[in-house]
Amino acid sequence: MIGLYHPGSSIVHRTPTLLKLLLLSVGVTAVGLLGQPRQLLVALGVVFVLYIVAGIPPRPAWEQIGPILWILVIVVPLQALFAGWTTAGMMAGRLVVAVAMAALFTLTTTVTAVLEGFQALLHPFRRWIDADRVGLLVALTLRCIPLVAEIVAEVLEARRARGTQGSLLALAVPVVVRSLYAADAIGEALVARGLDD
Helix, strand or coil: CCCCCCCCCCHHHHCCHHHHHHHHHHHHHHHHHCCCHHHHHHHHHHHHHHHHHHCCCHHHHHHHHHHHHHHHHHHHHHHHHHHCHHHHHHHHHHHHHHHHHHHHHHHHCCHHHHHHHHHHHHHHHCCCCCHHHHHHHHHHHHHHHHHHHHHHHHHHHHHHHHCCCCCCHHHHHHHHHHHHHHHHHHHHHHHHCCCCC
16 A cells, blocks of 8 residues: 555545545445446446546556456356356446545555544544554555455466466465465564564
């Protein structure tokens, strides 16, 4: 997430972190409840307008949203096989819109703002809850979503080079192994910063 923030002074950037997080939660929930393709198109249009308002260039936006399309290449046909193309298309649409909203949050919100927001939110409960750790957990979770998507994209590219595109095992095993290595590296970085106690 540290390297994802795109500086700006738009209203989206200036919106308080907790309000953005609340709107993100409500938005993702609402998108999950949409049942018509045209409703998804409207939601996608709203997110697109927000990207324009925030002044996010196409490249950083694509870097965050693009990798999810590689996942859909595999998931959508499988979903269509069991539930039909309409259901698969709706699932894909919901996922793309949700990822786009999460990406907009990370592109317009610094890690510091996330940590400070959670510190303020959890301040009344400071006797029982470590607000710093909760804020860090949320920040890492948001960062790991595009990180895993990036890992999947790299593994798919390696699969194509090796000619193993039809093997799900050739996708699952490297993704799990690389995700565990990434988690281990993050853990070591946290330990190095004294967050292991």
